[in-house]
Amino acid sequence: MSVIASVIDKVKQMDPGQHEFHQAVTEVMETLEPTVDRHPEFVKGGIYERIVEPERSVIFRVPWVDDKGEVVVNRGFRVQFNNAIGPFKGGIRFHPSVNLSIIKFLGFEQIFKNSLTTLPMGGGKGGSDFDPKGKSDGEIMRFCQAFMRELFRHIGPETDVPAGDIGVGGREIGYMFGYYKKIRNDHTGVLTGKCLEHGGSLIRPEATGYGVVYFAAEMLARRGLDFKNQIVAVSGSGNVAQYAIEKVNQMGGRAISVCDSSSTVIDEQGIDRDKCCYIMELKNVRRGRVSEYASKYQSICVEGKNVWDVIREQGIKVDIALPCATQNELDAQNAQALVDNGCICVAEGANMPSTPEAVKIFQDNNILYGPGKAANAGGVATSGLEMSQNSLKLSWTREEVDNRLLLIMKSIHKSCLDAAAAYGKEGDYVVGANIAGFVKVAKAMLSYGVV
Ligand SMILES: NC(=O)C1=CN([C@@H]2O[C@H](COP(=O)(O)OP(=O)(O)OC[C@H]3O[C@@H](n4cnc5c(N)ncnc54)[C@H](OP(=O)(O)O)[C@@H]3O)[C@@H](O)[C@H]2O)C=CC1
Ligand SMILES: O=C(O)CCC(=O)C(=O)O
Numbered sequence: 001m002s003v004i005a006s007v008i009d010k011v012k013q014m015d016p017g018q019h020e021f022h023q024a025v026t027e028v029m030e031t032l033e034p035t036v037d038r039h040p041e042f043v044k045g046g047i048y049e050r051i052v053e054p055e056r057s058v059i060f061r062v063p064w065v066d067d068k069g070e071v072v073v074n075r076g077f078r079v080q081f082n083n084a085i086g087p088f089k090g091g092i093r094f095h096p097s098v099n100l101s102i103i104k105f106l107g108f109e110q111i112f113k114n115s116l117t118t119l120p121m122g123g124g125k126g127g128s129d130f131d132p133k134g135k136s137d138g139e140i141m142r143f144c145q146a147f148m149r150e151l152f153r154h155i156g157p158e159t160d161v162p163a164g165d166i167g168v169g170g171r172e173i174g175y176m177f178g179y180y181k182k183i184r185n186d187h188t189g190v191l192t193g194k195c196l197e198h199g200g201s202l203i204r205p206e207a208t209g210y211g212v213v214y215f216a217a218e219m220l221a222r223r224g225l226d227f228k229n230q231i232v233a234v235s236g237s238g239n240v241a242q243y244a245i246e247k248v249n250q251m252g253g254r255a256i257s258v259c260d261s262s263s264t265v266i267d268e269q270g271i272d273r274d275k276c277c278y279i280m281e282l283k284n285v286r287r288g289r290v291s292e293y294a295s296k297y298q299s300i301c302v303e304g305k306n307v308w309d310v311i312r313e314q315g316i317k318v319d320i321a322l323p324c325a326t327q328n329e330l331d332a333q334n335a336q337a338l339v340d341n342g343c344i345c346v347a348e349g350a351n352m353p354s355t356p357e358a359v360k361i362f363q364d365n366n367i368l369y370g371p372g373k374a375a376n377a378g379g380v381a382t383s384g385l386e387m388s389q390n391s392l393k394l395s396w397t398r399e400e401v402d403n404r405l406l407l408i409m410k411s412i413h414k415s416c417l418d419a420a421a422a423y424g425k426e427g428d429y430v431v432g433a434n435i436a437g438f439v440k441v442a443k444a445m446l447s448y449g450v451v
Pocket of ligand 1: 164165166167168208236237238239240241259260261262306324325326327349350351376377379380
């Protein structure tokens with residue numbers, strides 16, 4: 001049995017039931033096969049076995065008091081996966097589905113993504129099964145403080161620097177940062193995604209969504225294409241989706257969809273600047289449901305189905321797909337429908353949104369397919385820029401950060417293509433992203449000896 005197959009086998013045996021983690025490990029490991037012959041030193045150094053095991057996983061109790069005065073207990077997680085090239089770095093997710101498998105898959109992906117950014121950041125991820133939906137502002141604050149009451153002892157600006165992810169935005173980062181500062185008496189860059197007033201970076205809120213569109217534009221340019229007049233399907237309606245739509249509009253495309261966990265809205269006229277501002281206010285301020293969009297603007301609203309189901313069922317033509325909601329949202333049936341209807345490009349804003357079967361359909365049909373760890377790396381890259389500004393005690397302008405983001409996305413795109421070509425898989429962004437991300441981390445791990 002090859003070293004890769006035995007590593008995948010061992011992961012499945014050791015952690016049965018961690019399906020998302022198995023999926024992420026299998027997807028990465030299978031593409032690393034060509035590195036085994038090229039780098040016998042990685043085999044000898046046990047790099048493949050070591051890279052799938054987190055440095056440590058912390059699971060903790062998060063007790064807090066709700067508005068009725070009742071004690072609620074949630075479960076918190078921080079998986080510090082790999083710090084070979086820099087401090088652990090990765091977001092925090094608050095969602096009822098959160099469990100160890102999901103946090104491990106996200107932390108594992110983060111190792112390679114962060115490596116691709118060119119910045120010195122290791123991989124980690126955290127979260128809780130806390131559901132922010134329907135909670136008052138006071139409840140959110142008390143939960144964030146309770147979460148930080150344990151997390152603070154595991155993190156630090158040179159150790160582990162969390163940020164936002166699903167259910168965690170500027171408001172939650174503010175509450176967590178404020179509490180860390182209070183109990184440590186230390187105003188330091190321990191979190192990213194902070195508000196501007198207390199050390200955040202311009203463009204961090206926009207960065208993941210803008211970065212996905214920058215990455216897709218690079219892929220399209222290889223075929224002499226761009227966003228102008230392209231019909232773009234976007235899923236989700238949160239941070240990543242909102243700024244992806246904003247950038248699609250700026251680049252001359254027409255974004256036609258959003259969804260949340262309750263319904264999907266299709267607006268074939270296009271979600272223009274004003275409609276996008278409406279969604280931002282609806283989701284970020286009023287914390288409402290996307291179905292409200294349909295009562296304000298002429299559009300289709302389908303309850304209980306995601307964007308990709310609705311596009312398939314209604315035979316809607318899409319040129320570019322940007323899945324920006326959650327893992328495994330886009331399955332084989334919906335991938336086939338996108339291909340059959342002439343889709344040319346898929347760039348993933350979410351982490352692992354396409355199932356393995358869907359990815360195979362995109363690749364077999366020569367679709368420009370940009371996997372999340374490359375296409376959505378602009379968020380964490382800009383977090384890295386926030387860390388740099390915090391260390392320098394400087395703030396860069398919007399233009400400066402956006403320019404750096406654009407250059408990083410171009411560099412990631414080039415690294416993927418270079419690595420794919422160097423390992424005999426010309427044009428394959430999946431192989432390219434995995435190998436380029438992996439080789440840098442593997443070399444760093446090797447240089448430390450067995451630790
Ligand atoms: N924020 C960042 O910087 C980065 C985020 N990502 C990834 O992007 C994705 C979106 O994150 P982000 O925009 O920050 O999160 P948000 O919480 O801001 O938004 C998530 C959106 O996805 C929807 N959603 C979540 N789960 C489901 C589901 N099961 N079915 C349908 N819709 C769902 C949410 O709906 P509802 O409103 O009902 O909850 C919401 O509209 C995630 O995969 C995340 O890991 C990747 C890189 C960086
Ligand atoms: O900005 C960060 O540190 C993390 C962003 C994130 O969670 C991700 O890249 O998936």
